[in-house]
Amino acid sequence: MSIIYIDGNSLTLEDLVKVARENYKVELTKEAIARVNKSRALVDEFVDGGEVIYGITTGFGLFSDVVISKDQTKELQKNLIVSDACGVGNPYPEEVVRAVMLLRANALSKGYSGIRLSVLNTLIEMLNKGVHPIIPEKGSVGASGDLCPLAHMVLVMLGEGEAIYQGKRLSGKDAMDKAKIDKVELISKEGLALINGTQVLTAVGALAAYDAKKLTKLADIAAAMTAEALNGIVDAYDEKVQQVRPHNGQIICAQNMLKILNGSKSTSRQGEIRVQDAYTLRCVPQIHGASRDAIDYVVDRVSTEINSATDNPLIFADDRQVISGGNFHGQPMALAFDFLGIAVAELANVSERRIDRLVNPSSSGLPAFLVKNGGLNCGFMIPQYVAAALVSENKVLAHPACVDSIPTSANQEDHVSMGSISARKSREILNNVMNVLAIEIMTSAQAIDFGAVEKLAPATRAAYDKIREEVATLENDRIMYLDINKCFKLVSSHKLVEIVEEEIGELK
Template sequence: MRKVILDGNSLRIEDIVHVARNNYEVQLSTDAIDKVIKSRELVDRFVNEEKVVYGITTGFGKFSDVVISKKEARTLQRNLIISHSCGVGEPLDEEIVRGVMLLRANALAKGYSGIRLETLNTLIEMLNKGVHPVIPEKGSLGASGDLAPLSHMVLVMLGEGEAFYKGARMSGKEAMEKANVPTIELTSKEGLALINGTQVMTAIGALAVYDAINISKMADVSAAMTVEALNGIVTAFDEKVHQVRPHEGQINTAKNLLRILQDSKMTTEQGQIRVQDAYVIRCLPQIHGASKDAIKYVKEKVEIEINSATDNPLIFEDVEEVISGGNFHGQPMAISFDFLGIALAELANVSERRLERLVNPALSGLPAFLVKNGGLNSGFMIVQYSAASLVSENKVLAHPASVDSIPSSANQEDHVSMGTIAARKARAILDNARKVLSMELLGACQAIDLRGNKGLGKGTQVAYHIIREKIKTLENDQIMNVEINKCEDIVKSGIIIKSIEKSIGEIYY
């Protein structure tokens, strides 16, 4: 069985994908087990001594000045989970829930949270046996972490709430019984340790980052096909141009385009047909490159976050100290995921503009709307409408969530990140961007056929054949959303990128 070992420090985005999408099992490292046990021993000692420590022997938020007795510790933790389960909306997708559970387990494995080992093992066992709590998508302010959605995760550990198990939705109690996972009773600090963190926003965002990398590569492929369909000028991609403005994403995009288009008989050189192309062709390295640099930045931030302790208070057992801080605040992720959404929106934006150049006979020199017998046939006319609708929606979604804040908990929590909203928006933008790129790919293939395929580049030839194996040239009008969905499925599968990389080597991002 394929496994991911959790030590709290070395989780990768690829590991999240393996667990969330490919059902890899999860196991704690020996070092992590030792740290968790030692951290818990300190919590137990402070409880026995009735020391006043936030979240262990006090209430939460505005109630931090209310001291809770040792006798009431278990009631306090249960009440925390029950009262904080205020999520609303549709359930998060299974892959996101699995990502959430994995990231919370990894954070707890660092040994700064004071949770009991058996409680952490219950969460891991649920993940390994496919008990997926129903976590409503809305209701988090992103500080103090993702309190509401994470509470819904913990409900199932208590035999409460709801879960999906083997494709069926049922009570949390029934799901745990069917999977043969014993439910638990929380004790001091454990409820807070399980819900006070950024794992929901980070799970959504981490999967979006992984997909964004592939989308950024796919954008170069679809753009390259459009360059060929329009007999675009490749001189603008010359390495010399980009070395004098050496942004990494820009340089990499220019390299990608030249490699993907290598040996093409459909591209041109400067002055051969015209002196220069419009911006959406000529400035491809600059436009795509900026988005790639943004995606790379977000990836670096996510890789820090997925190996961080993000709850409060933190237990430093080596110095026997408990510190109440603010690592639960989602601002680093909120700004990052807003940035990711903007980067993805721009990839879709420029793709739609390239599609417009393909369908507009005044700009392309091709039959109007890429169809013979126009008038009787509308061809790709409304495909461009649909793409325009999606990029317009993306512009609304790209408004940053992180610039908003509404104070909570009687103004004790007077600045919040809205990071989970930012992550959800980035994911929605990504979905729209994938659809727009699929529309451009269809349009570019059609335009190449109408122009006359004189010989495509090493990379574009691979992409063209994969698409044409499933989707034929449009001769007469048909239901276009069927073709769009087919193309999106191809893009989503990753087969085009894998096949091109096998042919020409890595496509850079």
Template sequence: MNKVIITGNDLTIEDIVKVSRDYYQVELSDEAIKNVEKSRYLVDKLVQEEKIVYGITTGFGKFSDVTISKEETKMLQRNLIISHACGVGNCFPEDIVRAIMLLRINALSKGNSGVRLQTLNTLIQMLNKRVHPIIPEKGSLGSSGDLAPLSHMVLVMIGEGEAMYEGERLSGKEALQRAGISPIDLTSKEGLALINGTQAMTAVGALTVYDAINLSKIADIAASLTMEALNGIVTAFDEKVHRVRPHKGQINTAKNMLRILQGSNMTTEQGQIRVQDAYVLRCIPQIHGASKDAIEYVKEKINIEINSATDNPLIFPDESQIISGGNFHGQPMALSFDFLGIAIAELANVSERRLERLVNPALSNLPAFLTQNGGINSGFMIVQYSAASLVSENKVLAHPASVDSIPSSANQEDHVSMGTIAARKAREILENTRSVIAMEILAACQAIDLAGNKGLGEGSKIAYEIVRKHTDTIKDDIVMYKEINKCEEIVRSNMLVKEIEKVIGTLN
């Protein structure tokens, strides 16, 4: 059985994908079990001694000055969950819900949160048995963590709320019962430990970064096909050019382009047809590379966040200390996800401009709108319209969420991150960008056919052949959205990258 061992310290984005999309099982390491039990011992001791500690023997937020007796701690934790489950809007898809659950398990397993092992095991059982809570997308300020979405996750743990199980939407109680899982009664600190963290925004962001890395490689493949259709000049990708401005993403993109186009009879050298290309061809390494560097930066931040303790207060059992801090604040992720959205949007921006060069006869030697019988046929005219629409929408979505803050909890929580909004926007930008790049690939293959395929590069030939297995050269107008959807599914499957890497090695 495929599984991921949870330690709290070494989860990777690849692990998240394995669990959230490939249904790997999760299991706590022995060290994680010891850490959880050790921190819980300290919480129980403080409750028994009736020490005043935020969130354990006090209320929350503005109510932090209200003392709670040990007899009331169970009611306090239950009330916290049911009152904080205020999410609205569409529900997160299954892979994101699974990622949220996994990240919360990993954070709690560090032993700084004070939950009982029994409680943590309930969440693990739900994940392994595929009981997926219904979690609305909207309602989080991203500080004090993702309170609303995580509360919907915990509702199911206590037999409330709703969940998907074996394809049915059920009450939380019914879903647990069918899966053979007993609901839990939360006790001191547990409700707060389960919902006070950045796991919703980070789950969305982690899967988006993973997909963005793959999409950035596909953007290079799309650009290569367009280069061939337009007899682009490969001299601009010469290693010497990029060695004297050594941004990693730029260097890697130039290498990708040369490897994908190796052996092409369609590309040209400097001065062969023209002295230089327009920026969207000549500057592919600089434009794509900058986005890749930004994506890599966000990946580094996510790798820190997914192995962090982000609730409050934090338990330090070795020092017998509980400290109230602010690790729940989503600002490190909010800024990162705004950056991520901008980086992905630029891949669409330049892709649409390449598409324009393919369809505009004033910018190429190709037939107008890539159709031989223009006038009676519109060809790819409205494909470019659609791409332009998505690019424009991305520009609206790329406005940063992190520059906004609305105080909450009677101004006790007077600066919030809006990080979950930033993550969701980045995800939406990614979906739009995937469509735009699919449109460019479809148009580039059409353009290659119209220009006369004189022999493509080692990598671009593979991409072209895959596209042509699923689509035909368009001679007379057809229902275009079906062709776009076919090409988008090819992009979504990451088939192009996988097949090309088998021949030319790993793309960067």
């Protein structure tokens, strides 16, 4: 059985993907258990002693000055959950929900939240047995944590709300009963500990960042295929050019382009056919490379956030302190995920311009729209329209969400991050980019058919052959969305990258 051990400090993005998508099991380390128990003991001591502490013996937000008696703490914590569970919109996919549950459990395992071990174990048991709460996508402002969506997660722990279990949508009570998981009754601090964090926006953005990083290889392959179809000049990818402007992403992209195109008889050298290519070919390392560097920055931010304590107040058991702070504020990740959306959108911007060069006879020297009997047939005219529509939509979605702030809780929470919107937008942009790249590889394969397939580099020939296994050469007009969908699967599954890497070794 494949297990990921969590301690709040060592979770990786790859671990997150294994749990979210491959259903790895999760267990706490002994060290984490000890920290959780120590933190909870201090909370119990302070409650028994009548200490006035935010969220433990007081109300929330504007009600932070309202003192709650010890015998009302259970009602306070339950009320927090049921009142905050008011999300709207479509439910998150199950892989996102699993990522949310893992990240919240990992944050709690750091031992700064004051939750009982039994409650934390219930959350982990739900994850391991596949009880996935229905969490609506919309309703978080990304500041006092993802209060609203996380409350929907906790409802199921209480036997309320709804969940998916074994493929069926059930009431929270039925899902917990069928999975044989005991429901919980929250006591002091626990409701707040479960929902006051950035785990929803981080889960959505983290999965998008992981996929974006893998997609950069496919973008290089797509550009290389287009370069061969248009007899692109490889001199621009020379190592010497990159070393005098040594951005890491640029260097890596240029190396990938030369590796993919190695052995090609379709590419050209400077001055053989023309002196320079258009920017969409000549500047691939600079454009793709900049997006690579931005994505790497986001992945680094994600790696920090998924191992952080992001609730309030924080329990410092060793120092016997409870401190109210702002670690729940999503701004660090909101900025990062807005940046991610912009970076990924650029991969589609340049891809669409390459598609246009392929179908435009004035720039390609190939038949208009890559079809022999133009006029009778439209060929690849409309796929370029589709790519243009997706790119235009991305330009709207790339507007940063984090520059907006609407005060909440009667102006007590007077600056919020809107980070969940940043994360969701980046995911939507990524999906559009995969479709644009799917159109590019399909279009470049068609353009290659007007040249000499046997002149392709081994890597691009492997990619071409795989595309042709799925999509035949277009001789006469046919229903093309089916072809685009097949190419999308090659892109989103990373299958095309795997095939190329089998031929030439791992790309960076």
